[in-house]
Amino acid sequence: MTDGEKLIPINIEEQMKSAYIDYSMSVIVSRALPDVRDGLKPVHRRVLFGMHELGIKATGSYKKSARIVGEVLGKYHPHGDTSVYDSMVRMAQNWSVRYMMVDGQGNFGSVDGDSPAAMRYTEVRMQKISEDMLSDIEKETVDYRLNFDDTLQEPTVLPTRIPNLLVNGASGIAVGMATNMAPHNLTEVINGTLAYINNRDIEIDELMEHIKAPDFPTGGTIYGYEGVKEAFHTGRGRIVMRAKANIEEVKGRECIIVTEIPYQVNKAEMIKKTAELVNDKKLEGIANIRDESDRNGMRIVYILKRDAVSNVVLNKLYKYTQLQTSFSVNNIALVNGRPEQLNLKQLIHYFVEHRHDVVVRRTKFELAKAEARAHILEGLIIASDNIDEVIKIIRASGNADLARESLMARFELSEIQAKAIVEMRLRQLTGLEQDKLRAEFDEIVKTIADLKDILENEDRRYQIITDELIVVRDKYGDERRSVIEYAGGDMRMEDMIPDHQVVVTISNAGYLKRTNLDEYKVQNRGGRGQKGATTRNEDFLEHLFVGTNHQYMLFFTQKGKVFWMRVYEIPEGGKNTKGRAIQNLINIEQDDKVKAFLVTQDLKDEDYVNSHYVIMATKKGQVKKTSLEQYSRPRTNGINAITIKDDDELLEAKLTSGDSQVMLALKSGKTIRFEEEKTRPMGRTASGVRGITLQNDQDEVVGMIAVDDAESNILVVSEKGYGKRSNLEDYRITNRGGKGVKTLNITEKTGGLVAIKNVTDEDDLMIINKSGITIRMAVSDLRVMGRATQGVRLINIKDSDSIAAVAKVQHEDESEDEQNENGTDVESTSTETQE
Numbered sequence: 001m002t003d004g005e006k007l008i009p010i011n012i013e014e015q016m017k018s019a020y021i022d023y024s025m026s027v028i029v030s031r032a033l034p035d036v037r038d039g040l041k042p043v044h045r046r047v048l049f050g051m052h053e054l055g056i057k058a059t060g061s062y063k064k065s066a067r068i069v070g071e072v073l074g075k076y077h078p079h080g081d082t083s084v085y086d087s088m089v090r091m092a093q094n095w096s097v098r099y100m101m102v103d104g105q106g107n108f109g110s111v112d113g114d115s116p117a118a119m120r121y122t123e124v125r126m127q128k129i130s131e132d133m134l135s136d137i138e139k140e141t142v143d144y145r146l147n148f149d150d151t152l153q154e155p156t157v158l159p160t161r162i163p164n165l166l167v168n169g170a171s172g173i174a175v176g177m178a179t180n181m182a183p184h185n186l187t188e189v190i191n192g193t194l195a196y197i198n199n200r201d202i203e204i205d206e207l208m209e210h211i212k213a214p215d216f217p218t219g220g221t222i223y224g225y226e227g228v229k230e231a232f233h234t235g236r237g238r239i240v241m242r243a244k245a246n247i248e249e250v251k252g253r254e255c256i257i258v259t260e261i262p263y264q265v266n267k268a269e270m271i272k273k274t275a276e277l278v279n280d281k282k283l284e285g286i287a288n289i290r291d292e293s294d295r296n297g298m299r300i301v302y303i304l305k306r307d308a309v310s311n312v313v314l315n316k317l318y319k320y321t322q323l324q325t326s327f328s329v330n331n332i333a334l335v336n337g338r339p340e341q342l343n344l345k346q347l348i349h350y351f352v353e354h355r356h357d358v359v360v361r362r363t364k365f366e367l368a369k370a371e372a373r374a375h376i377l378e379g380l381i382i383a384s385d386n387i388d389e390v391i392k393i394i395r396a397s398g399n400a401d402l403a404r405e406s407l408m409a410r411f412e413l414s415e416i417q418a419k420a421i422v423e424m425r426l427r428q429l430t431g432l433e434q435d436k437l438r439a440e441f442d443e444i445v446k447t448i449a450d451l452k453d454i455l456e457n458e459d460r461r462y463q464i465i466t467d468e469l470i471v472v473r474d475k476y477g478d479e480r481r482s483v484i485e486y487a488g489g490d491m492r493m494e495d496m497i498p499d500h501q502v503v504v505t506i507s508n509a510g511y512l513k514r515t516n517l518d519e520y521k522v523q524n525r526g527g528r529g530q531k532g533a534t535t536r537n538e539d540f541l542e543h544l545f546v547g548t549n550h551q552y553m554l555f556f557t558q559k560g561k562v563f564w565m566r567v568y569e570i571p572e573g574g575k576n577t578k579g580r581a582i583q584n585l586i587n588i589e590q591d592d593k594v595k596a597f598l599v600t601q602d603l604k605d606e607d608y609v610n611s612h613y614v615i616m617a618t619k620k621g622q623v624k625k626t627s628l629e630q631y632s633r634p635r636t637n638g639i640n641a642i643t644i645k646d647d648d649e650l651l652e653a654k655l656t657s658g659d660s661q662v663m664l665a666l667k668s669g670k671t672i673r674f675e676e677e678k679t680r681p682m683g684r685t686a687s688g689v690r691g692i693t694l695q696n697d698q699d700e701v702v703g704m705i706a707v708d709d710a711e712s713n714i715l716v717v718s719e720k721g722y723g724k725r726s727n728l729e730d731y732r733i734t735n736r737g738g739k740g741v742k743t744l745n746i747t748e749k750t751g752g753l754v755a756i757k758n759v760t761d762e763d764d765l766m767i768i769n770k771s772g773i774t775i776r777m778a779v780s781d782l783r784v785m786g787r788a789t790q791g792v793r794l795i796n797i798k799d800s801d802s803i804a805a806v807a808k809v810q811h812e813d814e815s816e817d818e819q820n821e822n823g824t825d826v827e828s829t830s831t832e833t834q835e
Contacts (some may be wrong), residue, residue: 024175028339032174034181036333036342037354038133038158039165041172043087046076048101049155051126052134062105062123069119078148081119089116092124097168098183098217099476101130111218111261111298112268129476133160139365141358159358161472163189163351165333169214177339179332182214182231182239183263187477189348190469196348197462204233204345211344212484213239214327219260219481220244223324228484231329232344243323244483247310253287254310256302256317260481262325267291270322271300277320285313307571307580355465360455367451370444372416377441379417380424384434386411390421499550504570505579506543508768508807510594513579514570517546544809545599552603554631555586556596556616558649562641563588564634567599587637596653603632613656613681616641617664617691617704620648623736624688625679628655643687654706661707663731665716665756668695670740673731676706690737703756712758713784716743717767717794719751719802724791725759725782745790755806766807767795776809 034041040048050072056063069084077084090096092104095111106122109115116122136159144153169183192210196202213228222228223240231237241262248257261267271291277283285308292299304313318324331342335350342350383390393410397403404418413421427433454460501517549568556562563586571580582594596616601608609629616624624642631641644650654660660676672692679689692701705714710728717723724744731741744753757765761780768774775795782792797803 028174028177029334029337032172033177033179033332033334033339034165034170034172035157036165036335036340036347036350038160039163039168039170039333040158041087041170043072043077043079043084044091044101045158046072046154047084047088047091048126048130048134048158049137050076051102051124051130052137056125058103058126058128058131060125062103062125065104065106065119065122065124068124075152076147076154085119088124089122095217098215099129099162099167099186100127101133101168103127111266113266129162132472132475133158133162133164135159135161136358136362139362141361141365157354159362161355161468162186162476163193163348165351166211166347170333174339177332178330180328180330181333182327182329183216184211185215185478185480187473188212188215188480190473190477192344193348193352193469194466196345197352197466202345204343207344207348208232212480214329214482215480216241216263216327216482218263218265220262220483222482222484225484225486227326227329231331235329235331235341235343235346237329239327239329241325241327241482242318242485245314245317245323247314250301250303253306254304254308256304256310256314258300258302258323259298261298261300262322263327265322265325267293267298267300274302274317274321283313283316283320285309285316307584309569309571312569352465355468356461359461359464363451363454363461367448367455370448370451374441374444374448375414376417376420377437377444379411379413379420380428380437381441382411382413382417383407383421383424384429384437387429394422499548501546501548502567503544503546504553504567504599506582506597507579508766508805510582511579512570512582512585513573513577514549514567515573543597547599550602552600554598554600554614554653555582555588555594556598556641556650556653557588557592557638558595558644558651559589559592560640560642560644560650561588561592561638562631563638564631595650598653598655600628600655603628611657613658613676614641614653615656615660615662615676615679615704615706616653616688617651617662617701618642618644618648618688619651619700620645621664621666621690621692621694621701622648622688623662623664623679623691623704624686625676625681626684626686627681630684640684643685645687651701652704654704656706657708659708661733662691663705663707663714663756663758664692664701664740665703665743665753666692666695666699666740667702667752667754668699669718669742669744669746669753670695671714671716671731671743671756672736672738672740673707673728673733674736674738675733678736693737693739695739702753705756705758707758709758711760713760713779714743715755715757715759715765715779715782716753716791717755717757717765717803717806718744718746718791719754720749721793721795721797721803722750722791723782723794724789725779725784726787727784728758730787742788745788747790750790751802754803757806757808759808764809765794766809767803768805768807769797769801770804771798771801773801 030042032041038045047068050068054063054068054071056068065085065088068088069081072084073081088102089108092100092102092108094100103125104122105124107117108122137155141159143156145156146152147154165181166184166189167186169181171180172178188211192207195207195210213222213225221242221244223242227237227239231239243258243262244260245256245258248255261270271289274283275289278286285305286302287305288303290301290303292301302313302317304310331347332339333342390407393406394403397406400422403422404415407413407418407421408415454464502514503517504514506512547567551567553565553567553570554562555565565586570585573579588594598614600612603609609632610627612628613625614628614631631639642650656676658676661673662676663671663673665671670692682688694700707728712728713725714728714731715723715725722744731743744750746752759779763779765777765779766774767777777794
């Protein structure tokens, strides 16, 4: 250690803390956060001020970007050239800022994320709106500070007439805090500001009548209003944004056309990621994606597959891609050099306060200037009134200084006045010029009185602010770009799908479709009905029901799984189309097949799911009752509905309210009837309890019905074509698990039992033979007979043939029936749908 030096021990923890705090404050105040008054960060302010100093106005010629960047770097901004150029580029992009501040010429990048050209190739000039942000800057309206090397002065804030922080928003990451402010519509913001000026005690909800919501440069839809409300009230909130999409038919194919995307979404990246989802089979229903955007606007086309449901695909796009994103509002700005979180009213308040300060300072500057001019004019008028004496004094003086002193002594003038008289031109001695001097003096006296009145009268100052804001609004105001969808909330598929009534049909071979009820037009009594659907050879419509788009369908498979689908997800088809195979709609295993389906109301309705049950039966006689609530949380790959034991399979599932009676029929001709309440509810994974005892190893359950109506008849059919219709009361109620009672006398002539159905006179039977022949007959043609009888021959069967299945369908002649209360003869039309 040399002489005169000494060591000072410093606590490293204190030193680190101090250094880091200094650094973080520097970032917060001098780099990352905008000022609440002009809404600009230092770099943006310096770019605009640099252009102003270079005289690059909106009406002037374009100048090379590199020239402005050099000016800003050399004089005001001690950082890299990239940070300056990138900031300037963003100010010239109409998809980045709501109101552009820089007018760019050349390649300034694109919404696809393309980089702008280098600064040596692009040119810029100011936009008119930026000139209004700098207006009156020369009138001492704002404070200046020294630049980084203390050689020049730069403004600490701009005297903006534009409420820029609200209008263009801001985003920045500081140390320990960040800001993310949404852009808004200038017309709305100024209307809100005027409302605030008229009533300082205005509530935020009243301001929101003027400023509805953020207004993003790229348009789109603001989906749901809760986040907007929260952001306006607290300064923090999450705003959900959606693309603007329409469903159109292009060259015979249904397409989703997107014309506006959410703010800050990279279009090319979004399309690429969507294509990856389609390729990975995570997004079904899209055949191709085309970007048809051009200079006239954006147009992204999603071409759908023929069997895709457009609304469902669109909702999945919203769910899985950036067609829906959220903007997290975090209104942090610098107030008097300190970061603060601000609500809507505070943002407006600080802007109005700033404008008031600018008006006061401008008025004081103009007053000082006017008083200085009036002072000179007073002297000139005195001189012109005594012109001969003035000339004599000046001619007699040895030099200008003596002349000035003589004049000051003779006429009691100030030095400034005397100097102005000495420098006066000869032409000002003409009579016309003297009149002009007096007129100018009179005018300036009025101006001084007016400026003093402004400084003394606060109402006048606020009226000036109001008038200037109205001029700005009329000059730059435009329509909203972002549409507000107030009803939105958490994204749900059904939000975009109207809950219309539809007819759902399922064919015997498992083809499914839904058709708008309107397609089944009203028919008069006695009409012939309409042809309902084209089915494959030997196929027919087995199930038909009228429901609504928002209802749910549960599909149960023979392996004991249940799959879940909303009615609107079923492919739409006309009356004459055959529909789509169920296997193509749900993720069912290759060796599994759907054995039963249920249609339910809203599975999110707790009261409904807790008061309904699903009863299932297997081939080996097991039954199981489970609360519908257990099936209200679906998975794409299905969930277990019942554990199926080896060599068994699920046969049937019915929805009940808990008060039904269950009937099971065996191949051996026995049937059991017991109360549903005899089976206690079990969990999804249980395998159930014994419902009926099989006669032997070859025996099996052939069907199950759940009966609510005591008027029902029970119909049983055997494989050789015999059948019988009996009263329900013929089957006495017994305990669950018994052997059952005889329902049909099974002999070699009749063959084993194949089906049990509950029927009325309004039903028809479709009987399918193993050879593929399908026969239709009316139930009303069968008389009701006793339980122990052998039954009657329903159809004649050739020696080697037998009945494979029996289905109950609605009667063909129901067009004679009354129309239902909607005025649509669903029964009549639906009967023909069976053909």
